[in-house]
Amino acid sequence: MSSLRPIVLCGPSGVGKSTLIRRLFDEYPNRFGFSVSHTTRAIRPGEKDGVSYHFVSRDEFLRHVHAGEFLEHAEFGGNLYGTTAKAVQDVSRQGEPRRAILDIDAQGVRLIKAHHASLNPVFVFIAPPTFATLQERLQRRATDTPEAIERRLQMALQELAFAREPHSFDCVIVNDNLDRPRRGRR
Numbered sequence: 001m002s003s004l005r006p007i008v009l010c011g012p013s014g015v016g017k018s019t020l021i022r023r024l025f026d027e028y029p030n031r032f033g034f035s036v037s038h039t040t041r042a043i044r045p046g047e048k049d050g051v052s053y054h055f056v057s058r059d060e061f062l063r064h065v066h067a068g069e070f071l072e073h074a075e076f077g078g079n080l081y082g083t084t085a086k087a088v089q090d091v092s093r094q095g096e097p098r099r100a101i102l103d104i105d106a107q108g109v110r111l112i113k114a115h116h117a118s119l120n121p122v123f124v125f126i127a128p129p130t131f132a133t134l135q136e137r138l139q140r141r142a143t144d145t146p147e148a149i150e151r152r153l154q155m156a157l158q159e160l161a162f163a164r165e166p167h168s169f170d171c172v173i174v175n176d177n178l179d180r181p182r183r184g185r186r
Helices: 017-027 058-066 085-091 105-113 131-141 146-163
Strands: 007-008 032-033 070-076 079-084 101-103 120-128 171-174
Touching: 007 017, 007 105, 017 032, 017 101, 032 120, 058 070, 058 079, 070 085, 070 105, 079 085, 105 146, 120 146, 131 146, 146 171
Parallel strands: 007 101, 007 120, 032 101, 120 171
Antiparallel strands: 070 079
16 A cells, blocks of 8 residues: 555535545646545436446445455445445555545544554544534535435534544644635644
8 A cells, every 4th residue: 555644534514525625636636536435325417436436236335345345334314335445545556656535424434543543544524614504505505305404414413523522633624615725723
């Protein structure tokens, strides 16, 4: 595996992680690479299999789990999500050594810290400026039902609480401006 420490981005759905990741790749295409996670959810408009996610059946996902291939995995909204060690390794194998970017939830952060400490990533939490702003962003996105938005907001409360725990993250970034997020105090 590359000597470049992977970066684990965590934060509530709708906080702007995907926007930040795209910006990193646009500005530094040879320095960063995205570790493509697996999911059992349906593909959304504009997404591509193998680029956005590896879209797999529940049975195939569970085969990967039982084979011990995932660094982390979780279930949300009836769908499974996970990151394999191979996905992280593949980033550094694509041309020049690049730093892998992982986009995972708080449960995944806990799993990596507990079971894969040798990965030694930099843990970064992306926070909304306010909870109301997060709610507005999720509603504006118009990709979820009101019930799904409520589930995401409940999960956001848990993730925000975890981010306040000592030693949970190396850095907190408040994404108060999708054009220019600012680094929070730690």
